Amino acid sequence: CSLKKKKKKNSTVGRREIDKPKKILISLWPEWSDTEVNAEKWDAAKASKDSKSRVFGTMHFLFDDPEGKVELPASLRVHTWKRPSEYILNKTPVVVENEAAFDFTSANEHLLSSELMRWVISELYILWKVCNTGEEKAISTEIVPNLWKPWEHIYSLCKAVKDHMPLYNAYGKYVIKLYWMVSPG
Numbered sequence: 061c062s063l064k065k066k067k068k069k070n071s072t073v074g075r076r077e078i079d080k081p082k083k084i085l086i087s088l089w090p091e092w093s094d095t096e097v098n099a100e101k102w103d104a105a106k107a108s109k110d111s112k113s114r115v116f117g118t119m120h121f122l123f124d125d126p127e128g129k130v131e132l133p134a135s136l137r138v139h140t141w142k143r144p145s146e147y148i149l150n151k152t153p154v155v156v157e158n159e160a161a162f163d164f165t166s167a168n169e170h171l172l173s174s175e176l177m178r179w180v181i182s183e184l185y186i187l188w189k190v191c192n193t194g195e196e197k198a199i200s201t202e203i204v205p206n207l208w209k210p211w212e213h214i215y216s217l218c219k220a221v222k223d224h225m226p227l228y229n230a231y232g233k234y235v236i237k238l239y240w241m242v243s244p245g
């Protein structure tokens with residue numbers, strides 16, 4: 061009789077544990093290291109052979125992410141996907157134009173309808189302001205370096221080293237360093 065009670069008790073506990081939703085951490089983006097970035101081939105070697113385009117008068121193979129197109133928030137509807145070379149025709153696009161000032165909103169007005177994108181842009185703006193405000197208020201004559209630069213988290217045609225500057229990649233391949241801060245809850 062006591063064995064049956066134990067069995068019944070254990071099976072009830074088992075069912076309760078099954079009924080509870082389990083928290084599973086999902087990796088949205090693959091993790092990588094600086095070593096992998098430094099070994100990366102930035103040219104067309106890994107580009108899809110289906111993605112051919114004329115860029116600056118020569119034939120190039122363009123990078124297509126093997127994971128497919130990025131799924132955007134529902135509030136951001138994509139009419140068409142375009143590469144910078146398809147709408148910036150009179151000059152070579154630049155990743156970073158001005159290192160001293162950075163306008164997060166005017167270039168991103170089309171993204172502000174998305175709550176997620178407003179949050180991301182706001183967080184980047186806050187980081188920029190907090191880390192770079194003291195520069196002009198320095199009391200001593202020594203130059204105070206910028207502590208945080210958003211472009212130092214973008215890699216293309218460069219090595220993962222301090223103070224690197226990402227360059228425009230006509231093939232379309234970039235690696236972005238994101239910090240995903242989640243509290244286990």
